[in-house]
Amino acid sequence: MGEWKAPAELKYAESDEWLAVAGDIVTIGITDFAQDQLNDIVYVEFKDPGDAVEAGGSFGEVESVKAASELYSAVAGEVIEVNSALEDEPEVVNADPYGAGWMVKIRASSLAGIEGLMDSAAYDAYCDSR
């Protein structure tokens, strides 16, 4: 139906998060498809730096005028930084989901969860199929 961006250098989860892996540091946000489906985002809430995250576990939630959704991390580890600028300006996630709209950085204790993720071509097909 639509045309959503999905940069080639990122990995993608079925729950519509993107992950950027640099060594053991993983940055996570939500995809262009996700922000488009959610519509105007009005609130975000993340775990705090220092909190542990399980593989497949929630690291926060996002709320739009349409719905509230959990945010999931495909990797286990510790939250080392959150994008606190989004608390006052959650609409940045709509405007720039892969840039200024990044959400959390996690120091991964294991990168095993990366294995099951999609590349951008597979994610494009996944979005088109829905």
Added chain:
Amino acid sequence: MGASEARPLLEPLIYDLGAPGRIGVNLPEPDVPETQMPAELLRDDLALPEVGEVQVLRHFVKLSQLNYSIDQGLYPLGSCTMKYNPKVNEDAARLAGFAQLHPLTDESGAQGALYLMRELQQWLGEISGFEAVSLAPAAGAQGEFAGILMIRQYHIDRGEGQRDIILVPNSAHGTNPATVTMAGMSVRELPANDQGNVDMEALHAACEGELRDRIAGMMITVPSTLGLFESTILDVISTVHEAGGLMYMDGANMNALMAVVKPGELGFDVMHYNLHKTFSTPHGGGGPGSGAVGVNEKLRAYLPGPIVDVIEEEDEDGAPLYGFVMPEKSIGRMKAFHGNFGMHLRAYAYIRVYGDSGIRDVTRYAVLNANYLRAKLMRTYTVPYPRYCGHEFVLEGHVDNVDEVHALDISKRLMDYGFHPPTNYFPLIVPEALLIEPTETEVKEDLDAFVEAMEAIAEEARRDPDTLLNAPHTAPVRRLDEVRAVKELVLCCAPALPAGAG
């Protein structure tokens, strides 16, 4: 009405009406000595409106005219929000013997009300196939909370307090996972399959894997929030039972089952009714509701109290004496007094007026009307699960090749055609969901008019999408800025003083 016509001015707040010294009542001269109000109780900052009787009356009549109600036309939010409430219910609720009954009245002085509550308990048990019913919970979410607390206590009493996981399908009402969390247990979400049913493979994996001994039960809505009967429900129930869990049915959609399917006979252990949905008691403006819970023999002793029972048997001196009792291992009270009695009374009137066959007709017409609309609208819109539905169905609120039009735009445009919009964006698992529930009371002409409006809107979307994107054009207010409404809360009244202040 054309979009260009002058729009009515919105009514000012009552605080902005009136003038100092105007009053709406004439009080007689006092016949007792006047006393000075203690100075510490006087407040200068309390801006009370000063208005005459007719101003008050006109103010609230105008506000009511800005609203849209089911007394004006089709309201496809359905029993989920407000189905038609027969006026005879209100007559019953206004009978002085009920309306003026004080909740602390001695049991001997309230036998009529107690008899009514007991009969309602029995009827609800009969309708759902359960052994016992408590009318105590104040609304659906409290009924859920009572149900999950009963399940928790049941496991604890059997020495299986480690059972702390409640399975919840991903189509569930948001209250289900919230209830589980409130009860100190944890949620495990189950996906739906492409038929809209619970994914049996995922259910088996949850019930037969390493978490088996932690499964406390499952909460499920039947028919589901997609309006679909879970065609594998018997398998679902036996799978959870075999793992040692109990089955909770969210009764929000009982309008599709009443007098046709009994959840107790399907194997459910506990359910709540929304008397304020299914049994037509009013709850606009936030309440009150009534979330009666029904249970089978396993949970009977845990029911929240008080419930009504015979406390002195009938003898040669006369009728039995009814009174309140607490079940043996009751989880306790859900609220003060005896539940929302006004709702019990209206639900009683509803069941009494319809009777067994009439209640079955309610279910049949509700299901027939929903399927009629579904079949008609499938010609124009995508219906993601194209099989027979219960009392409601979901369609996708978009028009092929018109990407800029969303469910919200279709809903807003429906208002210009004189219909209340259906539920938007729920269930979450359907993109651009429009959840449509016409209910049993709509006649074919009105259903056809709704279909025509939906077809006209799809045509407009193709020809002139801006008409939809800027809708509504004829409602008292235009498109609201929902983002600003969420982000910039403005309270029109000053917040209440904190307790103990002043």
